[in-house]
Amino acid sequence: MISLVKLFSQQPDAVQSRAIADVWQTAEIPMNDYFECIPAGVDFLDKAHNVFVAIELVKATPEQIFDVFEDAHAWTQWALPIEKVEWTSPLPYGVGTTRNVHMMGDIIGYEEFVEWERGKRMAFTFLGCSRSATRRFLEDYRVTDLGNGSCRVEWYMAMEVSGFSRHMMFLTRPIMRLANKFMFRKFRKFTEAYAAGELSLGTA
Numbered sequence: 001m002i003s004l005v006k007l008f009s010q011q012p013d014a015v016q017s018r019a020i021a022d023v024w025q026t027a028e029i030p031m032n033d034y035f036e037c038i039p040a041g042v043d044f045l046d047k048a049h050n051v052f053v054a055i056e057l058v059k060a061t062p063e064q065i066f067d068v069f070e071d072a073h074a075w076t077q078w079a080l081p082i083e084k085v086e087w088t089s090p091l092p093y094g095v096g097t098t099r100n101v102h103m104m105g106d107i108i109g110y111e112e113f114v115e116w117e118r119g120k121r122m123a124f125t126f127l128g129c130s131r132s133a134t135r136r137f138l139e140d141y142r143v144t145d146l147g148n149g150s151c152r153v154e155w156y157m158a159m160e161v162s163g164f165s166r167h168m169m170f171l172t173r174p175i176m177r178l179a180n181k182f183m184f185r186k187f188r189k190f191t192e193a194y195a196a197g198e199l200s201l202g203t204a
Contacts, residue, residue: 034110037126040138040158041114044125048136048158052177054184059150060195062119062143068191069122069141071201075101078186080179092118098127107131119143136160155184 045051058065068074070093072085084102087093094116101109108130115123123140140156157180193199 033130033132034128035130035132035134036128037134038136038160039112039114039127040125040136042123042138042140044136044138045140045156045158048138048160050159050161050173052157052180054155054181056153056184056188057146057150058153058188059192061149062145062151064195065143065151065153065191066118066122067201068187068194073202074190074194078190079183080186081107099124109134109137114138115140119145133161133163134159135162153184153188155180155187 060068070091072087075082075085081103082101083104086100086102087097088099089097093113095113097113097116099111101111103109109126110128111124112127113122113124115121121140121142123138126134126137129137136159138156138158140154140158142154142156144152144154146152190199194201
């Protein structure tokens with residue numbers, strides 16, 4: 001496994017992207033149903049066995065970073081499994097805001113935000129999912145303004161799975177760690193391009 005992980009990390013970005021997409025699509029048989037998940041608060045990060053962390057220094061202001069977070073299309077540009085994001089609550093977003101996230105393999109995550117402080121932090125949990133294997137899921141994004149036009153952005157993902165997926169986590173865990181770090185580098189590049197005026201948000 002160590003050699004496979006090392007080999008993966010040495011591949012060009014395009015190869016890594018394709019590999020992540022292939023793993024995501026074939027990890028489980030998709031189910032087009034609704035399965036309730038156990039809602040999680042940010043304290044789940046201290047309890048979960050499967051926690052993944054990625055950190056980037058981003059040349060953008062806290063406001064610009066949250067512009068990207070709030071843009072539905074932007075998620076499809078850096079979070080590789082995501083194909084479409086539907087905000088189901090109106091602006092301004094905050095605690096209690098909901099959205100549906102459509103991912104590869106006909107997976108849909110039904111999310112509710114449990115933390116929201118624009119420019120500083122946001123976190124969401126799954127209320128439900130179209131896959132029965134997802135029991136509990138949380139993502140937490142923390143932004144620290146470094147005062148020089150840059151921010152430290154931390155991405156925490158925690159999950160609890162059941163069934164066959166639970167027995168496969170020892171294999172998928174190291175790959176997911178690398179995949180999340182790879183995707184967050186894409187987030188940094190996308191956000192910096194937006195902050196520099198090189199691209200616009202909301203482009204379909």
